[in-house]
Amino acid sequence: MSYRDTITDQIPLTKHINLITSNGLKYLHIAHPKANARISLFGAHLLSFTPVNSAPVLWMSESAIFNGVKAIRGGVPICWPWFGPAKQSPTVQPLAQTKDFPAHGFARNNHWKLLDSHSDDDICKVRLQLTPNPEMKRLWPHDFNLTAEFIISDTLTLNLTTLNTGNASFDYGGALHSYFQISQTDAVQVRGLDKNNQTSRKLDSDVDIICEDPATTITLADEQLQHKIIIENEGHNAMIVWNPWQAGAKVITDMPDDGYQTMLCLEPAIIGQKPVTVAPGASHTLTTKLSVAAL
Numbered sequence: 001m002s003y004r005d006t007i008t009d010q011i012p013l014t015k016h017i018n019l020i021t022s023n024g025l026k027y028l029h030i031a032h033p034k035a036n037a038r039i040s041l042f043g044a045h046l047l048s049f050t051p052v053n054s055a056p057v058l059w060m061s062e063s064a065i066f067n068g069v070k071a072i073r074g075g076v077p078i079c080w081p082w083f084g085p086a087k088q089s090p091t092v093q094p095l096a097q098t099k100d101f102p103a104h105g106f107a108r109n110n111h112w113k114l115l116d117s118h119s120d121d122d123i124c125k126v127r128l129q130l131t132p133n134p135e136m137k138r139l140w141p142h143d144f145n146l147t148a149e150f151i152i153s154d155t156l157t158l159n160l161t162t163l164n165t166g167n168a169s170f171d172y173g174g175a176l177h178s179y180f181q182i183s184q185t186d187a188v189q190v191r192g193l194d195k196n197n198q199t200s201r202k203l204d205s206d207v208d209i210i211c212e213d214p215a216t217t218i219t220l221a222d223e224q225l226q227h228k229i230i231i232e233n234e235g236h237n238a239m240i241v242w243n244p245w246q247a248g249a250k251v252i253t254d255m256p257d258d259g260y261q262t263m264l265c266l267e268p269a270i271i272g273q274k275p276v277t278v279a280p281g282a283s284h285t286l287t288t289k290l291s292v293a294a295l
């Protein structure tokens, strides 16, 4: 059952933004003349973004689990403060060698606080915040204030700002793990995975690669939908491209077996080998901006 079937409470925050409760979990439903979007406060997880007169930009698994424990499969999970398996991330070693650490950090598995919301005729804006609790400190012993700002109009901007509130520098990594909706795998082409924009990549098998010198703008063109999704990123040092294909999808319990046919992950990331150092009192922002244009 999807969370949409079990809504128990709905509080209007602005003319365009409602705070929804379903199964004890909170969601923001944004219905604006320029776009619709949904955000889960669990994970500060963007679930959907659909500009008016456009197809949905983001893919959501039909078997995604909304239980406030497991990270949601689809949309834009926030991977933070490390990307990938903890054991491979220098920013969490040597701690991660001895204990059971979650892949992609802990931001996507925790409840965030709603800081504020605003909307007018042009945009909707919401900010969510994560601050450390003892379990997070066990996994990553640093003082931080993490803010996810969503600016929704005919484009969507997600600014993830890491503020160091402690008195020692720390290194962090992460990713905005965007799952894009595609019509079918042989209809799409990705450009911008290298800085010179020389390579255009077709999707014809499983892929899980790190592109370490991407262009600032990536495009995902879909011949069948006759549109391209434009992904403009800042603050990252790599792009991850992921599709698990048939065999991979079969072993992912919260993805239908044929789910891989309509999704592609393109993820602006800060990889563990090249973390960002944040000095006390300083901050760093990882940004992605999504828009759609006709082909």
Ligand SMILES: O=P(O)(O)OC[C@H]1O[C@H](O)[C@H](O)[C@@H](O)[C@@H]1O
Binding pocket: 071, 103, 104, 208, 209, 240, 241, 242, 265, 267
């Ligand atoms: O299943 P998850 O923990 O959400 O990870 C899903 C995927 O995320 C990234 O794209 C990684 O590059 C993949 O190796 C990983 O399988």
